[in-house]
Amino acid sequence: MQEFWQGIADFFKNAGLNILYGIIILIVGLIIVRLIKAVLKRILRRAKRDEAMSSFIVSLVNIILEIVVLITALATMGINTASIIAVIGTCGVAIGLALKDSLGNIASGIMIIFNKPFKKDDYVNLAGEEGRITQINLFNTTLMTDDDTVIIVPNSEAVNNPIINYEGCKYRRVVVDIAVDKGSDIAEVREIVSRVAEAEPLLAKDEDYSVVMNGQDNSCVKMQLKCFTATADYWTVKYRMTEAVYNALKDEGYLTPNLQVDVHEGRRPDPILLTKKSKKEVIPKEKE
DSSP states (O other): OHHHHHHHHHHIIIIIHHHHHHHHHHHHHHHHHHHHHHHHHHHHHHTTOOHHHHHHHHHHHHHHHHHHHHHHHHHHTTOOOHHHHHHHHHHHHHHHHHTHHHHHHHHHHHHHHHHOSSOTTOEEEETTEEEEEEEEOSSEEEEEOTTOOEEEEEHHHHHHSOEEEGGGOSEEEEEEEEEEETTOOHHHHHHHHHHHHHHOTTBOTTSOOEEEEEEEOSSEEEEEEEEEEEGGGHHHHHHHHHHHHHHHHHHTTEEOSSOOOOOGGGOOOOOEEEEEOOSSOOOOOOOO
């Protein structure tokens, strides 16, 4: 019996002190980690870093430091930490494979936040989607289109595709698509559309406009009005010029045979399709 209690005393004398030291290291280490976390938050706030990025950095540093403190405490207690590190590594690889796409989005989000190819409220084209940026986080970027459609673009797609940021451009090109009947007087159409362009006050005075024929099919000849305006005035000019071209061609004897407006799915309107109004109306004779 005396040997039993002596064994317990020897255990606490040798291993017990190690366990006590390990517990002290764990407690003190976690307190230090909390202090480092608070200081890091303050530094990032003063640096005016993006909120999502700041939160990610703080969380990442916190997790790494807590793992280091835990492993150090366990090693001090005499526990073999090699197997624990191996398990953590295996779990990390498994999680990485399972969340490959999400981790790709996070990495792309970090690149976007640091490189700043665009920022909130910029009007951009991301992965073929065009709109004003309303939110940027580590996983995706949210756009609001001109017809109030919300589009969420994964950050990996945004980074891996061309990015067009219109905010950095002084001018933006406005294109109005027109389709007229085959046999129409192209010179006359060009003159009518040119008068509309000349009358628009928001067009850039130091940039030329053009009215060009850019193709045809079995039923119509396709034309375009190309002009430039200040980036901030783009949508105002786009809608106003489209309406003005329509009205001008209509006043000169061109009509839309069928007017249809699609409001579903947020699709853009089709090009203006115009046919020449016959100047001579034929009234059928009534049978006697």
